[in-house]
Amino acid sequence: MNLKGKTVELRAIKKEDLVTLNQWANSPEIQYWLGTWHFPITETDQEKWFNSLSTNSLHQRFAIEAPELGLIGTANLVDINWKDRNAFHGMLLGDKDIRGKGYAVDTVMAVMKYAFEELGLERLDGSMIEYNVASLKMYLGKCGWKEEGRQRKWYFRKGKFWDKIIVGVTRDDYFTLIEEKKYGDK
Numbered sequence: 001m002n003l004k005g006k007t008v009e010l011r012a013i014k015k016e017d018l019v020t021l022n023q024w025a026n027s028p029e030i031q032y033w034l035g036t037w038h039f040p041i042t043e044t045d046q047e048k049w050f051n052s053l054s055t056n057s058l059h060q061r062f063a064i065e066a067p068e069l070g071l072i073g074t075a076n077l078v079d080i081n082w083k084d085r086n087a088f089h090g091m092l093l094g095d096k097d098i099r100g101k102g103y104a105v106d107t108v109m110a111v112m113k114y115a116f117e118e119l120g121l122e123r124l125d126g127s128m129i130e131y132n133v134a135s136l137k138m139y140l141g142k143c144g145w146k147e148e149g150r151q152r153k154w155y156f157r158k159g160k161f162w163d164k165i166i167v168g169v170t171r172d173d174y175f176t177l178i179e180e181k182k183y184g185d186k
């Protein structure tokens with residue numbers, strides 16, 4: 001089932017996306033913002049990754065599509081813990097020029113709607129490098145997430161250590177937010 005935001009649509013990742021995903025995976029600009037790290041990835045590696053994508057219900061990965069633009073990024077809901085009803089969420093928008101236009105907020109709202117209104121989860125986890133102001137502003141300032149902790153000097157980037165900010169959102173936070181913002185109303 002695709003997830004619909006107000007403008008974006010989240011769908012399954014397809015083989016045709018792999019060239020773009022490979023460019024993003026190898027982009028130093030994008031990887032600088034992400035908490036994950038890896039060696040350069042060939043298109044063959046990317047295909048192996050695609051073929052290994054889990055079809056079980058524990059890790060869900062989405063391509064973000066915007067009208068007229070097509071594929072603009074990826075989002076996920078992984079490590080879904082059905083017993084305690086939580087999961088980890090992350091996302092990226094590939095092209096710098098389409099950031100800061102609200103697509104990320106719309107994506108996170110769609111992911112939260114799915115997680116809380118369809119899957120019945122109780123909370124979502126996330127984390128970011130302390131210098132990722134756009135991500136912090138987006139999750140904490142716009143999407144109702146809260147800072148829940150900080151692991152000091154967790155990341156090594158550009159010759160320096162940086163803290164990991166641990167963030168999270170509960171079902172109650174989400175429903176309070178959509179009530180306040182009337183986000184569901186078109």
Ligand SMILES: CC(C)(COP(=O)(O)OP(=O)(O)OC[C@H]1O[C@@H](n2cnc3c(N)ncnc32)[C@H](O)[C@@H]1OP(=O)(O)O)[C@@H](O)C(=O)NCCC(=O)NCCS
Pocket residue numbers: 030033034035090091092093094098099100101102103104105106127128129132133134135137138142
């Ligand atoms: C983090 C990310 C998803 C946010 O996307 P976005 O398109 O900027 O988000 P939105 O436009 O929906 O909203 C973000 C808010 O942060 C603000 N913002 C964006 N970039 C900013 C920056 N560099 N400095 C300060 N504020 C910034 C936006 O202006 C907006 O607030 P506003 O509406 O009050 O102006 C995007 O920057 C991205 O993909 N970055 C690279 C990958 C990444 O960091 N992923 C997250 C890892 S935790």
